[in-house]
Amino acid sequence: MVIKRKRSVMDLFDDYFDDLEKEFERRRERLLERPSWNQKASTMEPLRDMIVTPTEVVVTVDLPLTKEKTVQVKPLDEDTLEISAEMKRKMTFKEMGITHHKGEFQRLHCHSRIPVPVKMDKMKISLKKGILEVHLPRKRRS
Amino acid sequence: MSEINIIEKKQIPQGATMLFGFPDVGLVGVIAASHLMEELNLAEVAYMDSKLLPPLIVLHNGLPHSSIRIFGNHNILLAVSEMPLAADVIYPVIDALIDWGKAKKVKMMVSLSGIPIQDRQDAKELKVFAAASTPEMLKMVQDKGIEALLEGYLVGPQAIMLMRCAQIGLPAMTLLAQCFVNYPDPEAAAEVLKGLAKVTGIKVDIAKLLEKGEEIRLKARDVMKRTQEEMSKMKKTQEYDIPVYVS
Numbered sequence: 577m578v579i580k581r582k583r584s585v586m587d588l589f590d591d592y593f594d595d596l597e598k599e600f601e602r603r604r605e606r607l608l609e610r611p612s613w614n615q616k617a618s619t620m621e622p623l624r625d626m627i628v629t630p631t632e633v634v635v636t637v638d639l640p641l642t643k644e645k646t647v648q649v650k651p652l653d654e655d656t657l658e659i660s661a662e663m664k665r666k667m668t669f670k671e672m673g674i675t676h677h678k679g680e681f682q683r684l685h686c687h688s689r690i691p692v693p694v695k696m697d698k699m700k701i702s703l704k705k706g707i708l709e710v711h712l713p714r715k716r717r718s
Numbered sequence: 719m720s721e722i723n724i725i726e727k728k729q730i731p732q733g734a735t736m737l738f739g740f741p742d743v744g745l746v747g748v749i750a751a752s753h754l755m756e757e758l759n760l761a762e763v764a765y766m767d768s769k770l771l772p773p774l775i776v777l778h779n780g781l782p783h784s785s786i787r788i789f790g791n792h793n794i795l796l797a798v799s800e801m802p803l804a805a806d807v808i809y810p811v812i813d814a815l816i817d818w819g820k821a822k823k824v825k826m827m828v829s830l831s832g833i834p835i836q837d838r839q840d841a842k843e844l845k846v847f848a849a850a851s852t853p854e855m856l857k858m859v860q861d862k863g864i865e866a867l868l869e870g871y872l873v874g875p876q877a878i879m880l881m882r883c884a885q886i887g888l889p890a891m892t893l894l895a896q897c898f899v900n901y902p903d904p905e906a907a908a909e910v911l912k913g914l915a916k917v918t919g920i921k922v923d924i925a926k927l928l929e930k931g932e933e934i935r936l937k938a939r940d941v942m943k944r945t946q947e948e949m950s951k952m953k954k955t956q957e958y959d960i961p962v963y964v965s
Binding site: 638664 | 839840899900901902931932933935936937939940942943
């Protein structure tokens with residue numbers, strides 16, 4: 577005979593939140609699971625990072641092998657930045673050791689969503705050692 | 719049959735120095751290992767076979783290879799992984815490699831890795847730190863001009879390698895170059911190789927590595943992204959934490 581232990585309401589809550597967390601994780605992974613390149617647009621997606629401090633949001637983007645003067649940072653709306661830069665030279669799949677895809681890349685391109693309200697018009701950018709740094713002051717709550 | 723097998727493809731030298739280059743912050747170990755393989759013309763001498771590893775193979779010239787392989791010559795064995803290790807397989811994988819190395823009577827184990835710093839892009843010089851498995855090894859490293867990492871936390875394969883070696887009394891050290899946390903860092907890899915040359919005499923020309931730095935950063939984006947995911951799961955940021963010792 578199997579004896580079933582009665583489950584408390586807290587157990588049920590725990591299970592519910594565990595399931596919810598797993599579902600979020602699955603969705604997050606599905607969103608991340610896409611190539612880091614776009615063959616049609618001839619672009620590669622650069623690596624990026626973000627730090628949110630009490631006063632500002634700092635977005636950094638790794639832009640190797642790009643021409644410094646071609647780096648563009650455009651606010652698309654109040655919480656999205658579009659970042660792109662032209663590469664110093666075209667890079668083919670073959671050069672990266674891939675022979676089952678054909679194509680070449682000319683730009684690095686990505687979008688970065690800012691998670692808190694910021695003043696896009698006060699944006700400051702700098703580029704050091706191929707790392708783009710974008711400083712966005714945070715909006716104060718009114 | 720054990721959960722992890724190391725299959726030897728060639729005769730393995732005894733008394734070699736065993737190096738580890740696993741995906742971690744700045745991919746320092748992987749980039750340094752890849753450069754060592756190229757410069758020293760190291761051949762694949764063994765590989766890991768285990769159902770604990772993800773269902774992934776690496777194709778080279780159309781032929782399948784394990785993602786964890788050991789390359790070597792007459793006096794170096796270099797264990798490398800092409801993909802980041804998930805937290806739950808780090809212990810068995812590192813244990814298997816250490817047991818295998820011990821059976822081959824390696825004279826020393828050295829893991830090549832990084833230690834992240836804030837505002838890395840502003841750093842003019844990158845320091846290399848070391849932690850060791852025994853007081854004698856630590857002294858030797860310091861005598862060779864490498865600063866010891868005296869207090870703090872280490873998270874990841876190099877941490878477990880050092881602890882296991884300390885437990886069994888095997889001379890080991892981990893060399894950690896200051897680096898970016900989330901971006902591939904060939905400059906840091908070059909620094910860690912300079913540190914390796916100081917402590918082991920294994921010297922390679924790093925000019926090509928620095929020359930190809932930007933290309934490496936571009937090519938290594940995908941492995942870096944996967945590594946970021948695993949580092950986040952194993953709470954790699956604990957390395958920034960200030961330790962509290964209760965004595």
